Amino acid sequence: MSLSTENIQFKATAEVAGRSRTARLDYASMAPLFVLVDVGLILALSVVISFAAAAEIGGGFEYTRPIGIGILAAVAFVLTTTSRGLYKPWRMVRIVEQASAAAVDWIFTILVVATVIFCLKVGDSTSRLDTGIFAVLGLAAMPASRWAMGSWFRHAIERGAVKGRASILIGDAVELDRVVPGNVLMRLGLHEVRRFSLATSGPEATTGLSAEDFDTLKSALQFARQQRIEEIVLAMPWTNLDRLDAVRSRLRALPVPVKLLPDDAVSEILDAPRVDFGPTIAIEVQRAPLSRLELLQKRALDITVASVAVTLLLPLLAAIALAVKLDSRGPVIFRQRRNGFGGREFTIYKFRSMTVMEDGGKVVQAKRNDKRVTRVGKFLRATSLDELPQVLNVLFGHMSIVGPRPHAIAHDDEYSKLIAGYAFRHHVKPGITGWAQVQGLRGETAELELMARRIEMDLWYINNWSIILDVKIILKTFIEVLRKDAY
Structure with missing residues (x-):
């Protein structure tokens, strides 16, 4: 990433550069320091847990075995983290990435420890309870430690230290x-x-x-x-x-x-x-489709969020359905054909918010004060509650919680001829929310420039996808819905 477009912008200016003359920490020593902190924390966890267990049962404390397990875990964790380049100082300030990576590396580390214990046939003399507690506490402690180290390092740079x-x-x-x-x-x-x-x-x-x-x-x-x-x-x-x-x-x-x-x-x-x-x-100017592991991660997140949403929002869904039915004539659910992953067609579900059910060669976007929008529909569109039935599309596998918003097929045909790279949106499943939406690009796109900007955001999301980014977008969606109304 270029130095001028780094996502993490520091307060470093000429003032900070001047303060660096009194700095106490050497940049070159940061990576070894992070390694020592990890090793020390892992060893401390192993010894303290074994000592506490021994004190609880009133037995003698045998320090060689927990230290051995701690050293094995520390070596596995440090080697895994080093191989991924995560001890590089410029990556340490990416706090969310570091915390997530630490959790993954720790799970791998525990698998290595369990394998070694099994292969050396020392399982009978190793406390399963202590090892289990060590694994669970480490899963919390290592990401927390990485978060703390990243925050400390970021502030140290800002202070010119x-x-x-x-x-x-x-x-x-x-x-x-x-x-x-x-x-x-x-x-x-x-x-x-x-x-x-x-x-x-x-x-x-x-x-x-x-x-x-x-x-x-x-x-x-x-x-x-x-x-x-x-x-x-x-x-x-x-x-x-x-x-x-x-x-x-x-x-x-x-x-x-x-x-x-x-x-x-x-x-x-x-x-x-x-x-x-x-x-x-x-x-790599165009990334490959998501790998099987990435697809599995994304699908797991989709099913979890959609299942929880259906369970918690069932009373709200029933109330909205009743309000739509009583407000105007027509079906409660609006159905329309959309293009999904790989351009495959599917039927999207929404609460009906208009008096029309357009799904042909011409679909007119809703405008502000559009007379086709019903009284209940105006509220549903302003709060994005009309999108809630799409959790069924997610459960059916047609859509994802996060992804480029699917457009009517008529609009797909139109914009694909006008905007370069438009078809690349279909490299992932469409979503209920997306990167463009949390950047404020919701609602009508009457001007081609607005749609082009939305597509640019969609393509950025596809090329920079991560499970952490999906979680971030889901959280930001709630804020965006409260901040800006659609119509």
Whole structure:
């Protein structure tokens, strides 16, 4: 992810950069520190649980076995976490991701411990109760510890308490403005001491370096030698290779590493996952459909949420059905054909909120003060209660709780011709709510630009899907429904 578009924005400015001079913590020591905390916590859990159990039954405390189990669990957990790159400092501040990953790693760790106990045939001399308590408490303690460490590290950076390697930034003013000092520290472990801006206008800027640029680079090299700068970061457009090569040639006079940041044109592409491609790498610009494990996770969440919703909301569903029936003539449930996963057609269910049941080659979107909307329907649409019957679509497997909102087939045919990438929405099941909806894009899309914006949000969701993102959207949906009415 680019330094200028990091999801976690720190308060790091020139003020924070200045405070870093009094920093007490070395950035390079953060990963070993996190490892030590994990190892210490796991060992402490194992020993304390065994000691408490021994005190409870009044027996003697044998410390070798719990320490052995603790060491085994610590090694398995640390190796698993390290293999996933989760001890990297820039990932530690992603608190939700870290807590979720810690839970998964701990479950794997317990499986390893159980396997080793079975293979070594020491199960008879190992307390199943102690091991079970160790597993359960660890499942709570490891994510909590990771949450606490991530919060502490984030605040340490914001306070300027973390020290990185001294560095300078060189580049064009426009690209330099995109770089947040705190992100340079977080992502690269560098403390920004000073910036040097090259000229960005005039014919010289497009063909090479101007006289002013040469003076700037000379000053930068002199400053780097005097201040013992350990690294140089470049923020320049990638499209002008001649200009970039000229800058690199001048910087070879200084024996320090030089890093080139992604420019505005390529940063979004480089945010995508990278995969090995022979001796080089390839960028995954379109992710594959969800794996079987991911589909299983998503389906489990769907069934759980939909089942709970049906159980808890049954009285409300009955009351709404009665109100719809008494308010106007027509069926209680509105049915309409929609396109689902892979473009396969299904019938969506909603509480009827209008006097019409359009489902043909032309479907007119509801507008504000639309006369077709019934009295009860106006309230249902404003509160999104008309969408509740779609929990049945979720249970039947037609839809998901979270996903791109399905549109009428007539609208699908229309927008697929007007908006690039529209068909990619069908790479996942449609949802009752979605990323676009919690970003405020609910209701009518009378202008093509609004629909294009909604589709952009849908595509982002598909390319960045995670089970944590689904949970986040579900929680934000409640807030969005209260914040903005549809019609």
